[in-house]
Structure formats: C-alpha cells, structure tokens
Amino acid sequence: MKVLNRLIVAAMPLVPRPIVRRIAHRYVAGETLAQALETVRLLNAQGCRATLDVLGEDVSAIGETDRTVVEYLRALDGIAASGLDSNVSVKLTALGLKLDANHCRREFARIVEGARRLGTFVRIDMEDSSVTSETIRIYREARESYEKVGLVLQAYLRRTAEDAREAAAQGANVRVCKGIYVEPPEIAFPGAEEIRASFASTVDVLLGAGCYVGIATHDPAVVRAALATIARLRLPPEAYEFQMLLGVAGDLRRQLVSAGHRLRVYVPYGEAWEAYSLRRLKENPAMAGHVLKGLLGGK
Numbered sequence: 001m002k003v004l005n006r007l008i009v010a011a012m013p014l015v016p017r018p019i020v021r022r023i024a025h026r027y028v029a030g031e032t033l034a035q036a037l038e039t040v041r042l043l044n045a046q047g048c049r050a051t052l053d054v055l056g057e058d059v060s061a062i063g064e065t066d067r068t069v070v071e072y073l074r075a076l077d078g079i080a081a082s083g084l085d086s087n088v089s090v091k092l093t094a095l096g097l098k099l100d101a102n103h104c105r106r107e108f109a110r111i112v113e114g115a116r117r118l119g120t121f122v123r124i125d126m127e128d129s130s131v132t133s134e135t136i137r138i139y140r141e142a143r144e145s146y147e148k149v150g151l152v153l154q155a156y157l158r159r160t161a162e163d164a165r166e167a168a169a170q171g172a173n174v175r176v177c178k179g180i181y182v183e184p185p186e187i188a189f190p191g192a193e194e195i196r197a198s199f200a201s202t203v204d205v206l207l208g209a210g211c212y213v214g215i216a217t218h219d220p221a222v223v224r225a226a227l228a229t230i231a232r233l234r235l236p237p238e239a240y241e242f243q244m245l246l247g248v249a250g251d252l253r254r255q256l257v258s259a260g261h262r263l264r265v266y267v268p269y270g271e272a273w274e275a276y277s278l279r280r281l282k283e284n285p286a287m288a289g290h291v292l293k294g295l296l297g298g299k
C-alpha cells in the first residue's frame with residue numbers, strides 16, 4: 001500500500017488540473033473569501049463553528065507576506081460583517097517566519113490588531129519542528145497583548161509533554177492534533193499507539209488544568225479517549241471543542257454535534273489551494289488513499 005501511495009503522490013503533478021481541483025474541492029472551500037464565507041454559513045447551519053485559513057505557507061520573499069495579512073484582515077471583516085461563527089487560523093511561515101522572525105512578528109501583530117478590533121480569536125497553526133520554539137515564543141508575546149490568541153501542540157512530538165505543562169500553567173487555549181509533518185524519530189514518536197497515548201495525556205493535562213482545548217482529530221479512538229477525560233472531569237460543553245478538517249469524517253462530526261459537543265471545522269481557502277493540496281500529499285503519503293478515493297468518486 002505504501003508503494004502505491006508513493007506512486008500516486010509522485011504522479012500528482014501529472015494529474016490534470018481540473019481533476020486535482022475536483023479532489024481538492026472537498027477539502028478546500030474555494031479560491032475566494034466569498035466562497036469561504038458561504039462554506040462557513042453552511043457549516044454554521046449544521047451546528048458547526050469554523051476557523052478560516054488563508055492558504056499559503058513558506059513564502060520565498062518577505063514582500064509576499066503583505067498579501068496574506070491583507071487577506072486575513074478582509075477575512076476578519078467578512079466574518080464580522082456576516083455575523084458568522086468563525087475565527088481564523090494563521091501559519092507563521094506564510095508571514096515570513098523562516099526568513100525573518102521579526103518581520104513575521106510585525107505581520108502577525110497586524111492580524112492580531114485586526115482581530116482585537118472585532119473581538120475575534122486567532123489560532124496560530126503549528127508547522128514543522130524547525131519552527132516549534134519560535135512559534136511558541138511568538139504566541140506567548142502576542143498573548144501578552146491580546147488574550148484571544150491560541151496555540152497548537154502536536155502529539156507526535158516528544159517535547160509536547162513539557163510544552164503542554166507550560167501551556168497548562170499559563171492557562172493557554174490549545175488545539176491538540178497528532179501532527180502532519182514528517183519528523184525524525186529522535187524528536188517524534190513513530191508509532192500510531194504512542195501518538196494516541198501522547199494525544200490523550202496532552203488533552204488530560206490541559207483540560208485538567210482548566211485550559212480550553214480544541215481536540216483536533218478524526219480518529220475515533222482519540223475522540224473516545226478525550227470523551228472519557230471530559231466525563232471524568234465532569235466538564236461542561238463550554239470547556240472544550242472538537243475540531244475537524246473540511247470534508248473529513250462527516251459521520252463522526254455529526255455524531256459529536258448531535259451529542260451536544262462543540263465542533264469547529266477548519267476551512268482553508270485561497271489561490272494557493274493547489275500547492276497546498278500537493279504539499280500535504282508529499283508530506284503525508286498516506287493521504288494518497290484519500291486522493292484515490294476522490295478520483296474514484298468515493299466518499
């Protein structure tokens with residue numbers, strides 16, 4: 001299966017753009033803010049919250065970051081003007097983190113200022129391990145000036161137990177996910193069970209400390225473990241939320257919503273949809289199975 005997955009990924013650049021667009025359509029709201037807001041409106045009508053992500057990461061020139069900031073400011077205004085239930089998720093490498101961390105800080109501060117004006121929450125996505133420490137530092141600095149800023153911790157990283165303890169002590173708002181980037185075993189757990197165990201204990205530490213936690217997973221075993229912790233701590237639904245990607249695990253999403261849990265859907269949009277989809281595939285060849293299903297028209 002792994003060989004087939006790698007073959008599919010290698011062949012992706014050869015797949016005609018309309019087909020890639022059809023596959024991506026399920027996971028990406030579209031190219032424009034209007035399309036993204038329409039997707040959020042539909043999700044809200046299904047009882048789900050949303051977080052908007054302007055696609056784009058790892059810019060190659062500092063001059064490219066302004067466009068992203070301007071689009072986030074438009075998105076924040078669009079959410080407020082339409083009265084939708086959504087916040088935003090931001091990747092710091094799209095703001096130049098790998099080129100000039102101080103430039104990235106200034107650009108992120110513009111987004112935070114826009115959010116503060118409207119009272120909207122801003123989540124900083126977590127990217128590959130080369131930027132984990134700097135991302136946490138920028139999160140902490142931003143949180144000193146605006147409370148509604150949140151962080152992501154990746155369960156596959158060995159350092160996460162320590163990062164979770166610190167985040168717990170600070171009362172941080174944390175999204176916990178498994179982690180999508182390919183990382184070496186020295187710094188990341190290679191086994192699925194170890195990652196699930198780390199996910200469960202990270203959620204446990206954060207919820208136990210009273211932090212608001214976004215439990216971002218489509219893995220039923222991880223959801224069950226989180227529900228057990230929530231029941232043991234007797235938490236009300238306002239103390240946490242589940243989070244899922246657009247187009248993934250619709251049944252599980254509906255089950256959680258109808259059981260009364262908060263659920264937020266991650267809604268990416270923008271012109272960079274194709275690069276984003278291809279990069280995700282290269283970083284995680286197991287995703288190729290989903291592509292194949294998409295090609296065959298499966299759900």
Ligand code: FDA
Nearest residue numbers: 125126152177178179180216217218219243244245266290
């Ligand atoms: P797992 O990978 O075991 O998937 C469980 C099941 O879900 C699979 O069997 C499959 O059926 C389905 N599934 C999962 N992903 C799918 C996909 N993309 N398409 C179709 N089906 C899929 N990572 C990161 O490093 N930094 C971040 O900031 C974020 N942010 C983030 C936000 C949100 C809301 C979510 C849901 C996820 C992230 N991630 C992330 C990605 C995360 O780290 C992880 O790679 C994916 O969620 C897949 O892990 P699961 O926990 O779903 O388990």
